[in-house]
Amino acid sequence: MSVTYTERGQGSALADFLSEKAQVLSIAFFFVVCVAFFSIATDVFLTPGNLLNVLRQAAPILVVAVAMTFVIITAGIDLSVGSQVALINASAALTLSFGVPWPLVVLAMLLLGAAIGLGQGWFVAYQGIPAFIVTLAGLSILRGAALYMTKGYSIPITDVPGFFVLGRGTLLGIPVPAIIALAVAAAGALVIGSQIYGRRVVAVGSNPEAARRVGMPAKWTIASVYMLTGIASAVAGLLIAARLGSGSSNAAVGFELQVIAAVVLGGTSLFGGRGSILGTILGTLTIAVIGNGLILMHISPFFTQIVTGAIILIAIWLNTRIFTAGFSFRRKPS
């Protein structure tokens, strides 16, 4: 009896693609469903004016969500982004009210954000304190600092038209904040997908000890992603200040939850190693669309919070149920 030895077929490339991209495809599908629903349910949703408004409001979330994607890929979390946004927001308004030229203020705020982020990153990476604890402390400290500085008052920003362009301007009809956010997202996708730094971030999230053993600067990589959320929070704080024309220690309350929800909705694993900037963009837009659509439907803003939370929970639950093949939220035993 003779048996012929045959090689396994290559399998369809489409099947590989689908299982690889299942998470992004499902959030894309969910996004389209949300858009379709609100387009039918309200007259205003699909008007260009409203869509641009959605983009403008989603911009600060997207900027921080891109950086948060890096943090979550390293299996970390940054709960302090909302407080960082508030601190930067208030600091920017204060320094502008002292008459400091606005480009200098922007630069100083970016540096301040980087320094705050790096400080938290140092505790996480070099001192081994869980990111959850460090940034929870940061959440309290930084919000407190913002409140202390402003005594709780909102600080108006006046007579800096150049600065206001950041929040209110348009370029070819598209809001400037949206352009900035998309540029940040594009840069983030490029870095994570094809740069050495992105490879290090994924390696550290996937197997930190392996990254150390092959000689990668594992600790510095972990510290640096918190610097990224710090800088991104500074950008978001500036965009919000420029849009509202004021700075307040009460800005961006609950912001961290929106950001983390956007990232996780986009398919980035909370256990590290896997994430997608495209998913984060879609996740952010979905959350923005839901928030905007519910307001247009004149549903009570209190109820909006409940619905947003429930939709996020259900979406993530469906994601893990339907697309479990290779996409479990648990780290695979190895």
Place this chain on the structure above:
Amino acid sequence: MAASSALQAVDPEGPVPSGQPQVPRISLRGIRKTFGSIEALRGVDLDIAPGECVGLIGDNAAGKSTLTKIISGTYIADSGSIAIDGEPVSFTSPAEARARHIEMVFQDLSLCDHIDVMGNLFLGREETRWSFLNNASMRERARAMLDDLDIRIPKLTAKVAQLSGGQRQAIAIARAASFEPRVLIMDEPTSALAVAEVEAVLRLINRVKARGVSVILITHRLQDLFRVCDKIAVMYEGTKVAERAIGDTSLEDLVRLIVGKGEEI
């Protein structure tokens, strides 16, 4: 199999004719290491010449992995000294050992599950251009690295998590063997490999030895030792209890030494 290769160990000295006095490639003296209350190593001495393969054997928890991890900079010894080519070194991180061309296949493989085959082969050694990964050039070399080990991995872009245990092990071996090692440490590299793949690994060891690479092989497959090793060091409870030239020992002798019924040297 052809010795076509991504393996291009350069060694200035090359293998030295036997009988000639020479500086050991690696020389360990009095290495000690404790983890909490466990004395993992209780003073180990070991010399390895260039182009020599040492088989490191011993019971489970004898301290084999700990000793090799100290050589590769993964752990730092509590006391004792390491010299490379006669020059004292003290590694504080794996990066320093790797910079001196000490490469190790870890027992747990140390692969990143979420990164593809090519990325794992080049982990920590990525080729870049303006800080961008140079995938085209890495892909070509990755193919050659795998072909060298006779390993069949259809897709270089497959995530390592999707591969079989043996394929994963082969990737870890290819990674350690392909970047001009001067010392190559393999901690149970063949435990998950099939017949043909084990043969390929043994051939690989003989090939790199011929180029003057010093090899430390930890394995529980004692018959393999006689195919590649020049000497065998036996460990027991954190000490080296015996060292035998391969010609002076037998399978039965080694088994006796491992279980602790052999006479001391």
